[in-house]
Amino acid sequence: MNTLIVTLPTSLPTPTTPCSIVLTRDGQTISLQTEAAPALWPDAADGEIVAVVPASQLSWHRLNLPKGTLDRGLFQDNSPSRLRAVIEGLIEDRLLDEPEQLHFALEPRAEVGVPTWTALCNRNWLIAWLQALEQAGKPIARIVPQAEPLSADAGVPALVQIVGTPDSAHILWSSSSGVTLLPLGATSLALVAAGADEEDATKVVAEPAVAALAEQYFPGRISLQTGAQRALAAAGSAWDLAQFELLRSRRARTQKRLSGWASNLLRAPHWKPARWAALALVVVNVAGLQAWAWKEQSALTTKRNAIRDVLTTTFPDVRVVVDAPLQMERSLSALQRQSGAVSSADLEEMLGRFQAVAPEIPAPAAIEFVAGELKLKLPTVDAVDPDSLQARMRAYGYAVQMQGDTLVLKQERRP
DSSP, rough: OOOOEOOOOOOOOOTTOEEEEESSSSSSSSSSSEOOOOGGGGOOSSSSEEEEEEEEGGGEEEEETTTTTTTTGSTTHHHHHHHHHHHHHHHGGSSSOOGGEEEEEEEETTTTTTTTEEEEEHHHHHHHHHHHHHTTTTTEEEEEESSSSTTTTSSSSEEEEEEEEETTTEEEEEEETTEEESSSSHHHHHHHHHHOOOGGGGOOOOOOGGGHHHHHHTTTEEEEEHHHHHHHHHTTSSSOOTTTHHHHHHHHHHHHHHHHHHEEEEHOOOGHHHHHHHHHHHHHHEEEEEEEHHHHHHHHHHOOOOHHHHHHHHHHTOOOOOSSSHHHHHHHHHHHHHTOOOOOOOOOHHHHHHHOOOOOOOOOOOEEETTEEHHHHHOTTTTOOHHHHHHHTTTTTEEEEEEEEEEEEEEEOOO
16 A cells, blocks of 8 residues: 655645655555655555654653543543643643643553653644645645654664754654754763663664764764655654544544545446456355255255155155144054054153153142143142253153143154
8 A cells, every 4th residue: 555654844834835755655665755745746545645743843741641531431522622631731831832732642552550651743733734735635644753752662772863964963862751852963962872871772873964974973873764764664653643633634534535445446447357356256156155045945855855755655645745744743643543552642651751750749639631732730839840850851752831830741843
């Protein structure tokens, strides 16, 4: 997926304001880097545009959020405004500007009870750029910082980036203590050295334009990194500054982008082979389901015919088959009665089985037998466990049911 990475200028937007842009197709290699006004940017309709906020536009503060601040319910209804009010109350005494003029963003996976990083930038400047890019047909999908505080698992205690031009070079220092932008010089170098726990382990990178100048301060420790490479690294950040009042517009942009993708998929000529392939896949699956259903139906019909043949062969008197298992059961019972044999539906057989299976149940006060259904009126039901009795009688093909103090016993119909 194409990703267009845009480093926002520190000035307010105009239609001709150039921006530094980087185009990547895999998130790792740079396909294009240039400076151009938004109207001249390459098309990113099938990808996303990531905005990078310069380090000079951000300030970083650590806050201890009160318990319950990040509960799920806090983000429902009007909860983002309440969370913003909490942050304003915690940070107000550290600010030079009014809180209403600032945009806040919490670090990813922020937790209560541990220090949480909060990024601040000028709200009017950021919204002006987002609106200008939206009007130019270049909506922003994510907003990331150019530099961010390092975490404990970053692999290095600190990162020093030498950026700018020989006439205006700066040190961009990132560590677990925050992000600081300082002019390159001996005084700034002393401050960096004082803040670094392990000076030799600090990673130092420099843009090619200031590499020679940086070598004077960090001899033998410089690695080159272009501005485009720095922007590519920033785009891989887990941060997204589109929070609070920008969260709703971000969702709207995401929905609009997904809608555009769907429309492009349904109408664009270069997606025509994919559409035909999807249609062919659906047709093949439907045809396969129909064939499988026909096969199952044929197997079921064969089994039913086999049962009918067994019935009509065993009992030739049966001319019309409606319910083969039931008709076979009735014919077998009639044959047993004609031969004098006792069937499982006779009174003697049912009473004998019942007495053998449940000898603990007292003798019934009354017995009623009608059409293969035996009803036993018990003097007491305290000794009857219906579930246990049902399980024992089912082994002999009988169903048991309690109706008040009457136990009903009949043959269980089996398929």
